[in-house]
Amino acid sequence: MLSDKYELKQPLRLPDQVAAILMEELESGTLKPGEMLPPEMELATKFGVSRAVIREALSQLKAEGLLESQQGRGVMVVGRSGRRFFRLEDPEKFNSQSLTHLYELRAILESEAAAMAAARGSTRDVAKLGECVVAMARAVEDDTIGAVPDLDFHRGIAEASGNHHLCELMQFLNDKLLVLIQEAREHSRQNPGVPRQVQKEHEGIYRAIEARNPQKARKETLDHLRMAARRLGLEI
Amino acid sequence: MLSDKYELKQPLRLPDQVAAILMEELESGTLKPGEMLPPEMELATKFGVSRAVIREALSQLKAEGLLESQQGRGVMVVGRSGRRFFRLEDPEKFNSQSLTHLYELRAILESEAAAMAAARGSTRDVAKLGECVVAMARAVEDDTIGAVPDLDFHRGIAEASGNHHLCELMQFLNDKLLVLIQEAREHSRQNPGVPRQVQKEHEGIYRAIEARNPQKARKETLDHLRMAARRLGLEI
DNA sequence: GGAAAGCATGTTGTCAGACAAATATGAGTT
DNA sequence: AACTCATATTTGTCTGACAACATGCTTTCC
Structure with missing residues (x-):
């Protein structure tokens, strides 16, 4: 169960919701480049989902070049220059x-x-x-x-x-x-x-x-x- | 210091490899828009990895707008118009x-x-x-x-x-x-x-x-x- | 005979736990 | 102070399980 703290919409899949929240924190500057993310397990309990969901969300952000992970170390926020895509706002x-x-x-x-x-x-x-x-x-x-x-x-x-x-x-x-x-x-x-x-x-x-x-x-x-x-x- | 950035020639993780292969098939036209992908379990055995890995790979491609999944139905290939990102080739x-x-x-x-x-x-x-x-x-x-x-x-x-x-x-x-x-x-x-x-x-x-x-x-x-x-x- | 309801099967979504591999940490030794 | 090594932490991957949803078939009822 996701906490109500994060006004999550029901129809979206959990990994997409988590990715959206993290993306928000990245853009708003709550998560600054160079910083480390909490461990996956901690994120899982914080969001109230399983680690698999967290991993799928992180996988999306890593593919986009926003995060970088290393086995044994953790997940790091990378700066704007790491972005791989030019994203247009949602057509809707x-x-x-x-x-x-x-x-x-x-x-x-x-x-x-x-x-x-x-x-x-x-x-x-x-x-x-x-x-x-x-x-x-x-x-x-x-x-x-x-x-x-x-x-x-x-x-x-x-x-x-x-x-x-x-x-x-x-x-x-x-x-x-x-x-x-x-x-x-x-x-x-x-x-x-x-x-x-x-x-x-x-x-x-x-x-x-x-x-x-x-x-x-x-x-x-x-x-x-x-x-x-x-x-x-x-x-x- | 500077070598830190270039040292990270990490071996590609499995989900990234699978995503790259699928992306290749999408761009080459082997997988045409409207077609259904094989079930995740089938892909898993075909690539010789677990379903979790397949799911992380698909998660990346879904986030990019190349695929679309529906619970109970399967995963569908989406046409070019569904692409959410403008991707530049790898800077390397x-x-x-x-x-x-x-x-x-x-x-x-x-x-x-x-x-x-x-x-x-x-x-x-x-x-x-x-x-x-x-x-x-x-x-x-x-x-x-x-x-x-x-x-x-x-x-x-x-x-x-x-x-x-x-x-x-x-x-x-x-x-x-x-x-x-x-x-x-x-x-x-x-x-x-x-x-x-x-x-x-x-x-x-x-x-x-x-x-x-x-x-x-x-x-x-x-x-x-x-x-x-x-x-x-x-x-x- | 035809239509609606229910059931069986297949597929994705999510969870839990486990182990391997790589790294960080700290105590102990030289 | 520097080095060694055991331990803890963290990501990467695997396995199995169950829920939610869709599809097709069967059954049942009119």
Whole structure:
């Protein structure tokens, strides 16, 4: 039984609850870097759970790089520099402003990626982008869902930037915004004329990259995402 | 002292090994989203470990959002959109190109953050930046280490951007690049004249932000980071 | 015959205890 | 003061057990 001291929610599994509490103490500074955690057995009695539960919780935090354990010594709190992940707040807690910020971040990265793609993308990368544009054009004609080529197009720009970290990060953000993006696409298809407009924007980006014009590629991408955000109802 | 950090080449613990193998299978597509994992007991015999070890491994992957379990049903593979973290490859495996890319990513974000700070940073934020500049100037005069105000300055820019996600992401990247940055600072102090040059660049950024000139803030930051990269020996 | 209730089985969640392995600690010796 | 060694502490791993929940099948009742 977990003590009521820690307002634990029932539905979550015990290790997750314990991990959340410890994480809280880590972020609030109650547990400072370099300090040792109490022994697992002590934590177990303190939280009123078995050692197995404690170990699963610690395992999560260790995997994230927040803690470090050594057999015979104990568990130590490691500083921020040890963090292995960039964690986004839980999507359930996203409010409108948070979403706008996320979208803004994406726009920064994607416009810069487009500029880099124009500056130094391989001809192969650019050719792949061209295929995506053609596929999307066909989707607009047929009035079908152009989701796959659309996603491919945006991923292609990231890859053409030649920066692997940037690519991975954009992939992550896009995954997070996926629901939002799909909503936008659905919304677009219902408004006649919008798909054609979107296609024109995509083609503008593609032409700028193909023409090896970084400035233009950045601007076209920025404009495109600004328009897309407006279509989504986000104030940017 | 210093060897303490590098001495810890601890043999991987069993749960970490199992987690690594499963992660490999997830990324390679051997385990596809929607599929069910074998029961924990089966995995245990397959890997030749106890169920507790398997559970700790699964706990890590569940925390990362790669798996999802339900009592009585089993463990399911979740698609990419479920990922909760943006994971950077292990710092030990960083090669020169990878570092350059990481630095490039940081430059993108920081220059844009500076522009946003100029465009919409609160007067409070800007004032704090001014204090950092003064503190750094004093450090240059005294020839002491200006690490703290320097970090504060860069963090201040991120905060002044008003975008929380951007701020967190920059914090994460800076933590990762911290060793690199400290190296740069040490290198700077040994080369006479460099600290003054750095200070001049910082002041340039600050003046642009204070003057509410986004374009200039972006350019000054970009120039500063480009110079810093060159001082570090990275080809940008 | 069909639908609802109950039972059997499989799976995850949690607990308890045990031992091994590595480390810290302290007493005793040189 | 420094070294040695036995002891205690702590993490790493294993085993077995039971509870909670889900699924499918059987039984029962209309």
